[in-house]
Amino acid sequence: MNSSGKIVSKNPTEGSSSNGRPSLSRYESQKRRDWNTFLQYLKNQNPPLSLPHCSYNHVLEFLRYLDQFGKTKVHLHGCPFFGQPDPPGQCTCPLRQAWGSLDALIGRLRAAYEEHGGPPEGNPFGNGAIRVYLREVKECQAKARGILFKKKKKKKKMINHELIKNPNPELR
Numbered sequence: 001m002n003s004s005g006k007i008v009s010k011n012p013t014e015g016s017s018s019n020g021r022p023s024l025s026r027y028e029s030q031k032r033r034d035w036n037t038f039l040q041y042l043k044n045q046n047p048p049l050s051l052p053h054c055s056y057n058h059v060l061e062f063l064r065y066l067d068q069f070g071k072t073k074v075h076l077h078g079c080p081f082f083g084q085p086d087p088p089g090q091c092t093c094p095l096r097q098a099w100g101s102l103d104a105l106i107g108r109l110r111a112a113y114e115e116h117g118g119p120p121e122g123n124p125f126g127n128g129a130i131r132v133y134l135r136e137v138k139e140c141q142a143k144a145r146g147i148l149f150k151k152k153k154k155k156k157k158m159i160n161h162e163l164i165k166n167p168n169p170e171l172r
Contacts (some may be wrong), residue, residue, distance in 0.1 A: 031111060035073070041065065042058065056070065056127035059130055060130065067096045070094075070098065071097075072095060073097050074094060075145070076093050084145075097159040099134065110126050
C-alpha cells in the first residue's frame with residue numbers, strides 16, 4: 001500500500017508498462033478498482049464513513065446498492081416467468097447483480113482489506129453474515145431462473161467395516 005492508501009502490487013513478476021510503472025494483472029487491476037469504489041461509497045455516506053468504522057452491515061448495504069447497476073434479470077414470485085430458465089417474453093422484473101459477480105467481488109475486497117493492513121479476524125468482508133447473504137442471493141436467483149442447486153452432502157469417511165464386524169484380527 002502506498003501513502004495514499006492505494007493498492008500497489010508487490011509481485012516482481014508483473015511486467016512494466018511503457019510509462020515506467022509496473023502493469024498490474026487483470027485481477028489486481030479489478031481488485032484496485034473495486035477497493036476504490038468501496039472507499040468512494042463509504043465517503044459518500046451521510047455522514048462519511050472511514051474504513052476503521054466500517055462493519056459487515058456497511059458491506060451488505062454496499063452489495064444492495066450495487067444491485068441498481070446489475071444486468072441479471074431476477075423474476076419476482078408474481079411474474080409469469082418465475083422459475084423458467086428461458087422465458088419466452090419480456091417482463092418488468094428488476095435487474096440485479098449476478099450472484100457470481102458478488103461472490104467474486106467479496107473475494108477481491110476481502111483480499112484488498114487485508115492488503116491495506118486490516119486484521120483478518122476483523123475483516124468485514126469475511127463476516128458470516130456476508131456468506132449468508134451471498135447464499136440467499138444464489139438460492140433466490142436460482143429459483144427465479146428455474147435452476148435448483150442441490151446441496152452437496154458431506155461424504156462420510158469410509159470405515160473399515162471388517163474392523164467393526166470382527167474386531168478380533170484372527171477372525172478376519
